[in-house]
Amino acid sequence: MNLIFSTFRVQYQLLQIQVIDSNLPEPSPAQLVTALRVAVTDAFSVFALNFPAIDFMSLILFFVGFGCSVIAFWKGYTFDDKYPGHGDYDRLHKATEKAFSEAKESMLDEAVSTVTRAAQEVDALRSRILSEQRQASALKAQVTAAKTLFVSNLKTIQGELNLVLDTYRAANQATRETTAPEYFRDQVLVIPNSDGSDRVNPLLEQIEAVSTGAKALADTYNEVLGNRLHQIQQQANSLVQIEFQKHLAGMQLRAASLI
Numbered sequence: 001m002n003l004i005f006s007t008f009r010v011q012y013q014l015l016q017i018q019v020i021d022s023n024l025p026e027p028s029p030a031q032l033v034t035a036l037r038v039a040v041t042d043a044f045s046v047f048a049l050n051f052p053a054i055d056f057m058s059l060i061l062f063f064v065g066f067g068c069s070v071i072a073f074w075k076g077y078t079f080d081d082k083y084p085g086h087g088d089y090d091r092l093h094k095a096t097e098k099a100f101s102e103a104k105e106s107m108l109d110e111a112v113s114t115v116t117r118a119a120q121e122v123d124a125l126r127s128r129i130l131s132e133q134r135q136a137s138a139l140k141a142q143v144t145a146a147k148t149l150f151v152s153n154l155k156t157i158q159g160e161l162n163l164v165l166d167t168y169r170a171a172n173q174a175t176r177e178t179t180a181p182e183y184f185r186d187q188v189l190v191i192p193n194s195d196g197s198d199r200v201n202p203l204l205e206q207i208e209a210v211s212t213g214a215k216a217l218a219d220t221y222n223e224v225l226g227n228r229l230h231q232i233q234q235q236a237n238s239l240v241q242i243e244f245q246k247h248l249a250g251m252q253l254r255a256a257s258l259i
Contacts, residue, residue, distance in 0.1 A: 002065035003046060006058040008039035013055075103251065111243035118239075119232045126225035129218050136211035140204060147200045154191040161190055 015027050015035045027035075042052035054062070078087065169184050232239065 002062050002069060003043040003052070004039055005065060006054050006062040007042040007052050008036055009058045009061060010054050011035035011039045011042075104248075107247040107251065108240070108244055110247055111240045114243045115232065115236055115239045119229060119236075122225055122229045122232065126221075126229065129214065129221060129225075133211060133214035133218050136207055136214050140207045140211065143200060143203055143207065147197070158189065158191050161188060 012035060015031055018031070019025075019027050045052055165188055169180070173180050173184070
């Protein structure tokens with residue numbers, strides 16, 4: 001708007017020259033409208049990064065008007081007092097309300113996270129008890145399978161050795177002219193006397209004891225923890241309010257100490 005006033009001043013001066021040359025007492029309304037249209041077009045060319053050509057007085061007019069507009073904007077934005085000091089108090093009140101709302105939202109989020117953590121801890125403990133029982137059972141099955149595989153491998157090794165010895169002795173007896181030695185009738189044993197039960201059985205007994213203990217814990221606390229988790233989930237809103245009041249009371253104590 002200030003630039004329009006400045007460009008119109010230039011156009012109005014040019015229009016005065018035309019009026020003098022035409023011996024007219026004053027410019028006609030049509031001439032004024034035309035001059036205003038040209039001024040508006042020149043002023044809007046600033047949006048195309050083309051500052052219009054104006055004289056020095058019009059440039060002064062532009063900056064004075066622009067400065068007055070900035071001052072008016074700043075005054076209207078800051079000096080909003082209905083009564084002396086009202087604007088400052090009002091802005092302080094709004095800033096305090098905003099800070100309180102943010103603190104309240106933060107405390108509510110903390111209360112929700114506290115209740116959520118409690119539910120997660122109960123659920124994790126319940127899952128851990130059940131997991132310990134399953135792991136004990138799985139370990140017992142692994143040890144039993146390892147023992148079975150060990151015994152099977154021993155039998156396979158002994159069978160392969162017996163097959164090789166029997167084949168060799170039969171071939172030797174078929175070709176030799178003397179009587180075979182006495183040890184040809186002996187069976188060669190390479191497998192140990194024990195199948196590992198002396199070591200496996202105590203381990204299985206320990207695993208069984210752990211499994212029994214885990215089952216007792218599961219039977220004792222699984223239902224209790226399940227009910228506790230269900231209770232937390234049902235009373236989540238009430239617990240959040242309780243935790244929120246705790247945080248709010250702590251904030252009030254801190255505020256009172258600061259005051």
